[in-house]
Amino acid sequence: MKRLNFTFLVLMACVLGYIGTQVTNEYYIGVATLLLIHAVNATALNILLGYTGIISIGQAAFFGLGAYVAAVLSTNYGINPLLTMPIAAAAAFVLAYMVGSPILKLHGNYLAMATLGMGMILYIFMNEMDFITGGPSGFVGIGDIIIGKFDLADEKSFFVFMSIIFMVFLLVCELFDKSFLHNKLKFIKNSESACRSYGITPARTKVMVFASMAALTAFNGAIFTFYTHFISPVSFSFKYSVELLAMATVGGLGYITGGVIGAVLLGLVPEIFSAFEEYEMIIYGGLLAVVIMFLPGGIAGTLKRLVKRNA
Amino acid sequence: MLDINNIGVSFGGVHALSKVTFTMPDKGISALIGPNGAGKTTLFNVITGFVTPKEGTVKFSGEDITGSRSEQVFLKGISRTFQNLNIIPELTLRENMYLGFIGKEKPSALATMMRFNRGYWKETTKRINDCLDFVNVTEYADMTPGSVPYGVLKNFELGRAFMSSPKLLLLDEPAAGLNLAEKENLAGMVRKIQSMGICILMVEHDMQFISSLADFVVCLNFGQVIAAGTYAQVRENKDVLKAYLGDEDA
Numbered sequence: 001m002k003r004l005n006f007t008f009l010v011l012m013a014c015v016l017g018y019i020g021t022q023v024t025n026e027y028y029i030g031v032a033t034l035l036l037i038h039a040v041n042a043t044a045l046n047i048l049l050g051y052t053g054i055i056s057i058g059q060a061a062f063f064g065l066g067a068y069v070a071a072v073l074s075t076n077y078g079i080n081p082l083l084t085m086p087i088a089a090a091a092a093f094v095l096a097y098m099v100g101s102p103i104l105k106l107h108g109n110y111l112a113m114a115t116l117g118m119g120m121i122l123y124i125f126m127n128e129m130d131f132i133t134g135g136p137s138g139f140v141g142i143g144d145i146i147i148g149k150f151d152l153a154d155e156k157s158f159f160v161f162m163s164i165i166f167m168v169f170l171l172v173c174e175l176f177d178k179s180f181l182h183n184k185l186k187f188i189k190n191s192e193s194a195c196r197s198y199g200i201t202p203a204r205t206k207v208m209v210f211a212s213m214a215a216l217t218a219f220n221g222a223i224f225t226f227y228t229h230f231i232s233p234v235s236f237s238f239k240y241s242v243e244l245l246a247m248a249t250v251g252g253l254g255y256i257t258g259g260v261i262g263a264v265l266l267g268l269v270p271e272i273f274s275a276f277e278e279y280e281m282i283i284y285g286g287l288l289a290v291v292i293m294f295l296p297g298g299i300a301g302t303l304k305r306l307v308k309r310n311a
Numbered sequence: 312m313l314d315i316n317n318i319g320v321s322f323g324g325v326h327a328l329s330k331v332t333f334t335m336p337d338k339g340i341s342a343l344i345g346p347n348g349a350g351k352t353t354l355f356n357v358i359t360g361f362v363t364p365k366e367g368t369v370k371f372s373g374e375d376i377t378g379s380r381s382e383q384v385f386l387k388g389i390s391r392t393f394q395n396l397n398i399i400p401e402l403t404l405r406e407n408m409y410l411g412f413i414g415k416e417k418p419s420a421l422a423t424m425m426r427f428n429r430g431y432w433k434e435t436t437k438r439i440n441d442c443l444d445f446v447n448v449t450e451y452a453d454m455t456p457g458s459v460p461y462g463v464l465k466n467f468e469l470g471r472a473f474m475s476s477p478k479l480l481l482l483d484e485p486a487a488g489l490n491l492a493e494k495e496n497l498a499g500m501v502r503k504i505q506s507m508g509i510c511i512l513m514v515e516h517d518m519q520f521i522s523s524l525a526d527f528v529v530c531l532n533f534g535q536v537i538a539a540g541t542y543a544q545v546r547e548n549k550d551v552l553k554a555y556l557g558d559e560d561a
């Protein structure tokens with residue numbers, strides 16, 4: 001059994017602890033919360049693409065599904081927000097399992113197109129089923145998460161809540177990365193025929209991974225709902241799926257640290273280059289091109305190689 | 312051990328295998344030979360469930376396994392190697408060894424992630440080390456395949472298949488690309504594996520390698536069995552000579 005990457009875990013805990021205790025500007029705390037949400041989504045996509053070889057351009061749809069399920073259940077049916085999160089995750093799991101079973105027989109560009117199609121269909125539902133979702137005008141009036149006597153209404157308390165969720169998520173990802181499951185997924189990514197000849201059923205494993213990551217993304221979508229208190233389909237469009245893909249790739253496919261690095265780096269792009277908002281996608285594209293051409297393995301992969309070389 | 316009965320496979324209008332029939336002995340090393348395109352690998356694919364024949368049956372230890380999925384065939388005790396190495400470039404050889412047993416032993420994912428079954432992994436690590444040692448790749452165990460010589464990788468593939476504790480081991484061109492010393496080393500390992508009671512069927516072009524190992528040889532040409540028997544019998548067969556050397560009248 002490999003040792004966990006405690007350096008990374010402790011570093012993340014320190015950074016989050018510093019932001020939680022020392023940063024007082026609510027805007028910056030809000031940006032940090034959104035970066036954590038992006039990091040969870042990008043890492044989930046990284047496990048799909050970087051570990052298992054499943055390219056998904058429909059992750060934003062699962063994020064949106066989770067957000068809408070949580071919003072509708074808590075606002076229209078008065079269900080406790082904390083309860084809506086696992087329900088949202090379960091709904092996404094079931095949907096992804098049903099969709100994944102046929103489409104994961106495809107590979108490469110065909111699979112990308114199929115997931116894109118699935119994302120577009122869900123996006124259209126979010127827009128057109130306005131009697132449930134509020135349509136393009138969005139869903140308003142979403143309440144707060146209340147844990148005991150703590151109402152997570154302000155930026156700081158929500159950041160602390162998200163930080164705890166994020167650290168638990170990172171720890172689970174590290175445990176996964178250092179277990180044989182990591183190797184099993186990489187075997188599937190590299191050679192399905194070799195896996196089959198050694199008793200592994202790639203189809204079943206791929207569907208389970210796809211559904212699990214959809215559930216995780218939907219759970220995160222539910223958290224996003226209670227953070228923003230307003231959701232509209234624009235947040236869950238094709239553009240966000242591409243952003244997640246860019247985050248995972250730039251950060252480093254096949255590395256748990258990759259999703260986090262990519263999310264922080266690209267998540268900060270709109271903040272740093274806010275004056276050039278319309279050129280945001282060009283900046284994303286440029287970064288993506290540079291990483292693919294000059295940094296195989298992304299930033300995390302390059303850092304790992306440098307550390308190894310100097311060790 | 313393995314009964315191949317009247318197997319026929321077509322790809323479109325091409326008959327890759329036609330009425331292929333032979334019985335592999337219950338013990339020892341058998342070899343499948345034939346010129347390029349004879350259908351050797353296709354027959355391997357039929358046995359291991361990658362190709363479903365349009366006619367005929369494959370029986371393993373008396374059980375009909377025709378049309379079984381590859382995963383099921385493996386669980387019945389048949390392991391194979393491929394012509395092209397299937398070693399994951401980003402993992403070390405030690406990590407690549409996991410493929411040899413996780414499909415059969417199916418260790419609990421949750422227990423492993425939460426590190427509850429440390430005992431199992433400790434014991435497995437020992438087995439992996441023993442296996443790496445058995446195929447003489449211990450010194451390369453923590454390297455990725457890109458920095459390891461080809462001959463070592465061939466040994467590794469054999470070791471990984473052996474790690475799965477098969478009853479029948481199918482080796483697809485195990486000696487291809489190896490130098491003389493590496494071939495001798497490989498032959499020694501194959502003999503050692505066979506002496507442990509594991510049956511071996513291999514596809515190979517190197518006749519010297521086959522002559523030193525195989526007790527039973529089947530020769531295919533254009534998808535049909537043209538000779539079967541001991542190496543000496545097959546070598547003297549006129550059809551085999553014609554398949555390899557061509558027709559004198561031509």
